[in-house]
Amino acid sequence: MTIKLLAVGKTDDKDLQKLIDHYFKRLKHYCKFEIELIPDIKKSKKMDEQLQKQKEGELILAKTQASDILVLLDENGKNFSSVGFSNWLQKQMNTGMKQLIFVIGGPYGFSEEVYQRANQKISLSKMTFSHQMVRLFFTEQLYRAFTILKNEPYHHQ
Amino acid sequence: MTIKLLAVGKTDDKDLQKLIDHYFKRLKHYCKFEIELIPDIKKSKKMDEQLQKQKEGELILAKTQASDILVLLDENGKNFSSVGFSNWLQKQMNTGMKQLIFVIGGPYGFSEEVYQRANQKISLSKMTFSHQMVRLFFTEQLYRAFTILKNEPYHHQ
Numbered sequence: 001m002t003i004k005l006l007a008v009g010k011t012d013d014k015d016l017q018k019l020i021d022h023y024f025k026r027l028k029h030y031c032k033f034e035i036e037l038i039p040d041i042k043k044s045k046k047m048d049e050q051l052q053k054q055k056e057g058e059l060i061l062a063k064t065q066a067s068d069i070l071v072l073l074d075e076n077g078k079n080f081s082s083v084g085f086s087n088w089l090q091k092q093m094n095t096g097m098k099q100l101i102f103v104i105g106g107p108y109g110f111s112e113e114v115y116q117r118a119n120q121k122i123s124l125s126k127m128t129f130s131h132q133m134v135r136l137f138f139t140e141q142l143y144r145a146f147t148i149l150k151n152e153p154y155h156h157q
Numbered sequence: 158m159t160i161k162l163l164a165v166g167k168t169d170d171k172d173l174q175k176l177i178d179h180y181f182k183r184l185k186h187y188c189k190f191e192i193e194l195i196p197d198i199k200k201s202k203k204m205d206e207q208l209q210k211q212k213e214g215e216l217i218l219a220k221t222q223a224s225d226i227l228v229l230l231d232e233n234g235k236n237f238s239s240v241g242f243s244n245w246l247q248k249q250m251n252t253g254m255k256q257l258i259f260v261i262g263g264p265y266g267f268s269e270e271v272y273q274r275a276n277q278k279i280s281l282s283k284m285t286f287s288h289q290m291v292r293l294f295f296t297e298q299l300y301r302a303f304t305i306l307k308n309e310p311y312h313h314q
Contacts, residue, residue, distance in 0.1 A: 015173075019173060080283065108313060126236045126238050126241075127242065141286070156285075
């Protein structure tokens with residue numbers, strides 16, 4: 001199974017990018033992992049939040065195949081513990097599906113169409129973090145999940 | 158009121174340190190904020206997790222005055238939303254207490270003595286993140302809380 005992280009907007013902080021790269025490289029030992037960035041929508045004064053979400057949503061759905069499992073990282077999603085998330089991940093891998101896509105939306109969240117298509121919503125925290133920083137949190141958590149599944153010593157209970 | 162973040166072990170990743178510094182500098186506009194690191198306990202093969210927690214706990218308590226509000230960042234703590242956390246923070250500032258200390262423990266958590274002394278436990282997430290990375294999460298979240306209290310545009314609902 002390929003695991004893809006789809007995120008809106010480029011990571012504009014070099015230090016953040018380096019930290020993400022660190023876990024990205026480690027993850028390659030456990031799964032076929034890709035990060036794909038969706039270009040920022042050129043914001044004009046005329047474009048309101050609603051329209052921006054709409055346009056971002058179209059780009060997200062264009063990247064999604066009918067057979068993909070689409071998971072939104074969303075504040076109102078399910079709150080897993082790290083062990084709970086690793087168990088959930090194992091179940092997804094057991095389905096035999098070809099691709100699992102996690103999506104981090106733009107600053108205003110997801111359009112209605114994206115919510116309709118999604119198979120699952122997961123929340124990393126009840127708190128809101130910068131949507132750029134969520135990329136790092138998620139990548140570390142995915143790495144942690146694989147070390148838990150493999151019984152490796154990274155995660156302490 | 159002074160707000161202090163007390164964390165066990167130095168931040169050994171330069172990129173992570175730069176990201177923390179970014180929010181640290183911004184926070185200075187809102188409050189008297191300090192980060193204090195407690196040296197790592199020299200680990201020997203003879204020292205088990207329990208003893209390490211114990212020794213870290215002694216150092217944490219040695220840094221704490223009787224008049225301080227001591228808050229542990231702990232997986233089993235209260236889960237706030239960002240707005241909920243900002244409201245809680247405002248209440249602490251309203252008490253007129255001199256110092257509010259947030260503590261991030263070592264990899265094995267806190268000793269019983271530290272739990273006994275603590276006034277509150279807060280959880281940033283049900284998931285476990287590296288205790289080094291928690292420093293960044295917390296600092297961003299504290300900055301976010303002040304922007305919420307000041308009605309500044311950093312936080313989108």
